[in-house]
Structure formats: structure tokens, C-alpha cells
Amino acid sequence: MTRNMKLTAGGLLLLLGLVFAVQNSAVVEVRIVAWSIQMSQALVIFVTGAAGLIAGFFLGTAYRITRQT
Numbered sequence: 001m002t003r004n005m006k007l008t009a010g011g012l013l014l015l016l017g018l019v020f021a022v023q024n025s026a027v028v029e030v031r032i033v034a035w036s037i038q039m040s041q042a043l044v045i046f047v048t049g050a051a052g053l054i055a056g057f058f059l060g061t062a063y064r065i066t067r068q069t
Contacts, residue, residue: 017049020045021041021042021045024041024042025042026041027039027040027041028041028044
């Protein structure tokens with residue numbers, strides 16, 4: 001796949017994710033162990049997506065580093 005096609009596909013996925021998040025903007029309560037917070041569902045979707053991307057990047061990088069040694 002060419003770089004332009006990858007950028008286009010990534011942009012479309014990002015746009016779809018943003019549309020999904022905006023349509024789910026109701027306030028929800030998030031509970032983690034004994035901690036509780038109320039925030040927009042769109043923000044929850046964005047934060048969990050960003051956390052997944054970051055975790056995937058670091059895990060992928062760690063995997064590549066361990067395969068090289």
C-alpha cells in the first residue's frame with residue numbers, strides 16, 4: 001500500500017471515530033476501583049482509544065527490540 005493510501009485510510013478511520021464519539025456525548029459515570037468520575041462519553045471513548053494506541057505502540061516497540069537480541 002502506498003503512503004497516500006495509508007494516510008487516507010487512517011484519516012477515514014479517524015473521521016469515523018470522531019463522528020462516533022460526537023454522537024455519544026451523554027454524561028456517564030466511570031468507576032475504577034474506589035475512584036469515580038462523571039464525564040462525557042465521547043471523552044471516555046477518546047481517552048481509552050488514545051490509551052490503547054499508546055499501549056500498542058510501546059508493546060510493539062518492546063516486541064521488536066526483544067526480537068532483535
